[in-house]
Amino acid sequence: MTKTLKLISPVNGEVYVERPAVPLDEARDTAARARAAQTAWAARPLEERIALVQAGVARLGAMTEEIVPELAWMMGRPVRYGGEFGGVKERADYMAGIAADALAPLVIEDSGTFRRVLKREPHGVVFVIAPWNYPYMTAINTIAPALIAGNTVVLKHATQTLLVGERMARAFIEAGVPADVIQAVVLDHATTEALLAQRAFDFVNFTGSVAGGQTIERAAAGTFAALGLELGGKDPGYVMEDADLDAAVATLMDAAMFNSGQCCCGIERIYVVESLYDAFLEKSIAEVSKLTLGNPLDPDTTLGPMASARFAQVVRDQIAEAVAAGATPRIDPALFPADDGGAYLAPQILTEVTHAMRVMREESFGPVVGIMTVKNDDDALALMNDSPYGLTASLWTADAARAEALGARIQTGTVFLNRADYLDPALCWTGCKDTGRGGALSVIGFQNLTRPKSYHLKKKA
Incomplete structure (x- = not known):
């Protein structure tokens, strides 16, 4: 039987929206489509990926009038403060601006005898598990640099902000990002854990509670998938x-x-x-x-x-x-x-x-x-x-x-x-102790969303 996730609005205590949770087989298919699309996406010129990401952010900004009251209904933030688009744009623009330098090859030697180069390659499929408190800004911290670096993205939001993932994926797709390159899914905890255990994703970014982070680590144990965890603070x-x-x-x-x-x-x-x-x-x-x-x-x-x-x-x-x-x-x-x-x-x-x-x-x-x-x-x-904690x-x-x-x-x-x-966004967003591990944004954010690959080329035998 399909499980239904219900968003209870804090405004009036009533169901605001509900969605069926995606079954495991369908969720596997989503991850598989993301993996199949990743090679072609990464092969596009960096400038093209940057332009499409920025277009996606602009399209999201055009939805602000709908998003602001929607956020109020979903998680209670007063409409007088507007949405999160200012922060979303600031972070995405900064990461777009540093991408060429942050992802540039590091040439150690390029002589008549050797070419030694350190390059950055995308992990592959990035899974973003986003929280409800700042659902757009926390998600863009990973979505923008992940896509720019050549990864594909599967996005799962908390039930409390169930509609945010749909809006973000729609904005990027309407701006020209291929549909399988960014996908939003509605998952229950059991399906999420099963996907992690099966290494459906190459990098997982989770923002949430310490208990949630511990569950993520346990589910992914032994898969060697890279994890970024921001888990809380005091x-x-x-x-x-x-x-x-x-x-x-x-x-x-x-x-x-x-x-x-x-x-x-x-x-x-x-x-x-x-x-x-x-x-x-x-x-x-x-x-x-x-x-x-x-x-x-x-x-x-x-x-x-x-x-x-x-x-x-x-x-x-x-x-x-x-x-x-x-x-x-x-x-x-x-x-x-x-x-x-x-x-x-x-x-x-x-x-x-x-x-x-x-x-x-x-x-x-x-x-x-x-x-x-x-x-x-x-x-x-x-x-x-x-x-x-240490945030x-x-x-x-x-x-x-x-x-x-x-x-x-x-x-x-x-x-x-x-x-x-x-x-x-110019500084690494990171923490220590039970706050988690890894880091988002800045040059380090690009490093965490890619892996190093070394080229040691001897030109003459």
């Missing part, structure tokens, strides 16, 4: 004594609350030097209290529902446990009457928190942040590193050299100074 902010206080408050609170806190690199814990703590806390409470929780289709809404009531309950439980253990909630819930005990969740700032509390150690992925005082850099460093860290000081020196001691993938929650 990203810290550290406010030093010479920080621009207003800028720190505005940026860190936005990084904690935007998208209802459902950001891979959102700020989930903040450490403030004692001399600034009271002022930082007062301004942060005022900043968060200005948010408007409500229907994401309302242009006045600044904080929509979480993607599901189940996710919101995890955050509620963390908050309740922390308060029971001595934490102090600083945001008055009466300011947010739309909190319905379900997907609509009021934001919260917690103080008097400790690292013994789940809310300071486990990923919340919701609109809550804990704030602690610290005495100095060493105190802050110990707390920032006291985490199973980003946001440092706030006027002293760039101090921040860079401290950043070298932080176990993280990206160190921000006086900013947060931003993905720079």
